[in-house]
Amino acid sequence: MDLITPEFGLVFWTAITFLFLLLILRKFAWKPILGAVSDREEGIKNALASAENARKEMENLTADNERILKEARLEREALLKEAREIKEQMIANAETEAQEKANKIIEKAQAAIESEKKSAMAELKNHVAGLSVEIAEKVVRQELSNKDKQLELVESMLGEATLN
Template identity: 85%
Template sequence: MDLITPGLGLVFWTVITFLFLLIILKKFAWKPILGAVSDREEGIKKALASAENARKEMENLHADNERILKEARAEREALLKEARDIKIKMIDDAKGEAQAQADKIIEQAQAAIESEKKAAMAELKKHVADLSIDIAEKVVRAELSNKDKQLELVESMLGEAKLN
């Protein structure tokens, strides 16, 4: 029975040992343990706040990325439209320039044709005049080879000159 019921001395020394252990723990271990727990709690709170801030920043970055992407798409569309407009303008300008050059070439060709035509007409007139002079010379020689015909021609010309 002595083993089951503790004696007063055992209780006393157990309480004193317990109190001594509590004082030693409070003085040397309790504060560092509570400080470590407090530091750990503070670290967890900071980590949670940092994670929340990171989440918000990621949301903001995502929204910014979406906005930038929309702006880039709009700018791409504007550039493509501008490129199409420039292409159409260049084609129209090239067509206009080609038409102007074609008109100029046709005009030059018509002027060359007109010049060649005038030159050919002048050459033809000169040739006709030369032929006429040759024919007239041959006729006059034939007429003037005979003395009687010469006198008759001179008299008829004098008669015509008086009448005029």
């Protein structure tokens, strides 16, 4: 037997052994191997789908976070603007109220000054009138103490007086 030249019997039995081994492998090994490969392929597909879903969910969460942050910023700006407006309104109200109080105080002070002025003028007039009467009284006494001066005064008064 020569190993380099195969004989028909050797080829035949080798082919039958190969076919038999192929059938046994097909029945017992091929299905489990293909099943394992198929399960592995399904697992990989599921993992990829899960990863894609997780990526999409992460994008959605990121977009939601950005939207929420934007809304929070807008709300903060609105609150700050409202607080500034309230502050400005309070300042304006305080200024108006202070101006009104100042005007009232000025009016009261002016009224008090006017009242004091009138009172002082009345007192001054009374004082001047009293002094005038005193001076006139002294002058008239002095004038009336002398007989010649009395006659002269009466004549000058009569000369000044006109009959209507």
